[in-house]
Amino acid sequence: MVATSSSTAAASRAAKLMKRRSRVRFYEIIVWIAAIAAFFVLPSKMLILTEIAILALFAVSLDLVLGFAGIVSLGHTAFFGLGAYIAGLVALHYVAEPVVGLLVAGIGAGLLGFVTSFLILRGSDLTRLMTTLGIGLMMAEMANQMAWLTGGADGLSGFSLGPILGLFEFDLFGKTGYVYCLVVLFVGTMLMRRLAFSPFGLSLKAIKANPMRAGMIAIPARKRIVTVYTIAAVFAGMAGALLAQTTSFVSPDVLAFHRSADVLLVLTIGGTGYLYGGIFGAVLFTLVKDWLSIVTPQYWMFYIGLILVVLVLVGRDRLARWVEYLPERLSKSKEEGR
Amino acid sequence: MITRRTLMTVAGFAFSAVVALPATAQEVVKIGLVLPMTGPFASTGRQVEAGVKAYIALNGESVAGKKIEVVLRDDAGVADQTRRIAQELVVNDGVKLLMGFGLTPLAMSVAPVLNQAKVPAIITSATTSAIMPQSQYFVRTSMAGPQSAVPVATWAVQNNLKRVVTLVSDYGPGIDIEKGFTNQFKKDGGTIVEAVRVPLANPDFAPFLQRVRDSKPDAVFVFVPSGVGSLFMKQFVERGLAEAGIKLIGTGDITDDDLLNGIGPAAKGVITGHFYSALHDSPENKAFVEQMKKANKGMRPNFMSVGGYDAMHLAYESLKKTNGATDGAKLVDVMKGMSWTSPRGPITIDPDTRDIVQDIYMREVKEVNGELYNVEFATYPKIKDPNAAAK
Structure with a gap:
């Protein structure tokens, strides 16, 4: 909150600003309509849509830390992977019902996020990069070594999921899986959106811009970072759980470094700081990757690299800012700026 | 304006509508x-x-x-x-x-x-x-599983290599093979001096090879995935294990036909057991x-x-x-x-x-027509998966 004086004018101005920030944008509606329409229009593409939904949730959770709090993380997959393993283990040993596994995975990943968040309070971007990377690598090696629990390099297999809430069975075409992931993505995004566009989110942006100044206007930077990092970890863990549940398999690859890199890439493509960048980026990244790897199974990596170089040359900002050119809102009233 | 922007967003999704080719023709x-x-x-x-x-x-x-x-x-x-x-x-x-x-x-x-x-x-x-x-x-x-390792164990004991160190990559197939080799080797009367497992992700063999050398076995039995085999061979020579009189035996993964010539003369004389050699007659x-x-x-x-x-x-x-x-x-x-x-x-x-049942051949790396090959010299017919057979 910027309003510091008690004058009612300032207060109402601040309230207006908050309202404007949190207004439902035009593209948001489009995204969800398109996602629902895809279910009916593209029945043969359920699996890749599922993959997109999972990657999107993962990317949106990273945007919360990166785009709002300004923490560059190369180890976000630690939470993703932990969530995947927890969901797998829950299904294997305890409950086959997926929602329970999803929630447990979220809580587990959140706990790890909370504990490790204290490590990222210190230092600058580079130290954070290294710390998060280190946590990711440690988790990967732990999963590899604890073969009695995780199946080691062979991966965790042999579990199957029951019907969701006892009602909806997973099918071979992946329809149930898609709807399930989409619902979780929607709920997750809405919750994160609520958070990101609240005064809390605004204070995060202040911390991102200048932590010292943020402190001087009485924003408890450390507390805020711990909170947001934990919340992001919860959703990343849930994304991992979705992957484990829709594939009924967990490979040690869920903790691999390339996943952290991929999700950063997704945000680079989609743009940071408005949450939907994760969704746009995930759609684009997955489709291009899939298309190229069908066209040329041997050399598609080359073209992905080429596209990325071009993207960066064109300018990341320009790329991410296209969203700003979209119509702002659905409401007709053209409100004045600040 | 709005419609154009809208269209662009929609087009992004429509992009995914690469229609799956329907109805495979009958034949x-x-x-x-x-x-x-x-x-x-x-x-x-x-x-x-x-x-x-x-x-x-x-x-x-x-x-x-x-x-x-x-x-x-x-x-x-x-x-x-x-x-x-x-x-x-x-x-x-x-x-x-x-x-x-x-x-x-x-x-x-x-x-x-x-x-x-x-x-x-x-x-x-x-x-x-x-x-x-x-x-x-x-x-x-x-x-x-460890199909190719079992005959190597039998062969080693028959050829007086009775004290052996095993060295495998630390992942599923490596552990399978270690188990298969060790079981057969002990059954035939050999002694495993030490069992070394090398991380899969970080293939620097130097410290592990030093440990092997220090324990002075007759031979070292090796399984590493074929790609890092050449790196292993190089370090094996550098550490002077061959001069110390330690024989190198293993599964065919270390003398992969695809990479053998790249490994060079260091590979000569290595004895491996495997199911295929490009020189099979x-x-x-x-x-x-x-x-x-x-x-x-x-x-x-x-x-x-x-x-x-x-x-x-x-x-x-x-x-x-x-x-x-x-x-x-x-x-x-x-x-x-x-x-x-x-x-x-x-x-x-x-x-x-x-699962497959196949003959396992014992081979020695030799130069044939100017190229290195695994030359087969003994056959152990109809080997089954030892792990499955045990169940």
Whole structure:
């Protein structure tokens, strides 16, 4: 909150600003309509849509830390992977019902996020990069070594999921899986959106811009970072759980470094700081990757690299800012700026 | 203005509407080949694909009145990709038979798809014993667990190498092979001095080799994935283990035909046990090697490509037996117990485990016509997966 004086004018101005920030944008509606329409229009593409939904949730959770709090993380997959393993283990040993596994995975990943968040309070971007990377690598090696629990390099297999809430069975075409992931993505995004566009989110942006100044206007930077990092970890863990549940398999690859890199890439493509960048980026990244790897199974990596170089040359900002050119809102009233 | 922007967003989604080709024509049977074509295991994918193509080149594109179409897809060695691709191939492309799977987790991940879709999958590369029980639809043409290690143990004891250190990569196949070798070796009266496991991700063998040297065994038994074999050989020489009188024995992965010439003279005299050598003396193998070299700029086939070749053979023969019917359960049924002479020698699909039963050869690396080859000097016939047999 910027309003510091008690004058009612300032207060109402601040309230207006908050309202404007949190207004439902035009593209948001489009995204969800398109996602629902895809279910009916593209029945043969359920699996890749599922993959997109999972990657999107993962990317949106990273945007919360990166785009709002300004923490560059190369180890976000630690939470993703932990969530995947927890969901797998829950299904294997305890409950086959997926929602329970999803929630447990979220809580587990959140706990790890909370504990490790204290490590990222210190230092600058580079130290954070290294710390998060280190946590990711440690988790990967732990999963590899604890073969009695995780199946080691062979991966965790042999579990199957029951019907969701006892009602909806997973099918071979992946329809149930898609709807399930989409619902979780929607709920997750809405919750994160609520958070990101609240005064809390605004204070995060202040911390991102200048932590010292943020402190001087009485924003408890450390507390805020711990909170947001934990919340992001919860959703990343849930994304991992979705992957484990829709594939009924967990490979040690869920903790691999390339996943952290991929999700950063997704945000680079989609743009940071408005949450939907994760969704746009995930759609684009997955489709291009899939298309190229069908066209040329041997050399598609080359073209992905080429596209990325071009993207960066064109300018990341320009790329991410296209969203700003979209119509702002659905409401007709053209409100004045600040 | 609004409509144009809107259109652009919508177009983004419409982009995904690459329509899956419907209704496979009656006489085409599609085979999905899922391999790591990029990433650290790309060489596996390359070899298997070449093996599959060599078979088609030698045996024609149609069998039992059906045209065979191979759909190659890359999973980059990532398990959830393998699973998605396999599922898409089955659901969207109408693939009747899956093939490939470079690593154990990749094969494991498709098991639920096979069980649900009732589509057979022929494993051309992954070797761990644990894969086969995951699905009734798995059939294997690569190698069954520590198959190649068992004869090496027997041979070592017979040739007075009674104190041995084992050194394996620390992952599923490595542990399988360590177990297989150790069990047989102890049974035959040998002593394992030390069992060393090397991390898979960080292949610096120097400290481990020093440990081996310090424990002064008669020989060191080695299994590392074929790609890092050459690095291992180099460090083995550098550490002076050969001068210390320690013999190097192992499975054929360290003297992979594809890489052997690159390793150089250091490899000479290494004794390995394996199921395939490019120098195997048979008309089947001559034709195979010739075709491989012709189609791939002189590339020498290795044990991976022969797995792909035999997978195609199995597919062709089973389609012949079913008269072109592609029912999954039926295909697996006719595959069971099938025997034929592969470029590697005689092989059989075990009717109980759907796993491969094959001869294991003891080979020594020698120079033949200016090139290094694994020269076979002894045969241990009809070896089954020792892990499955124990159950």
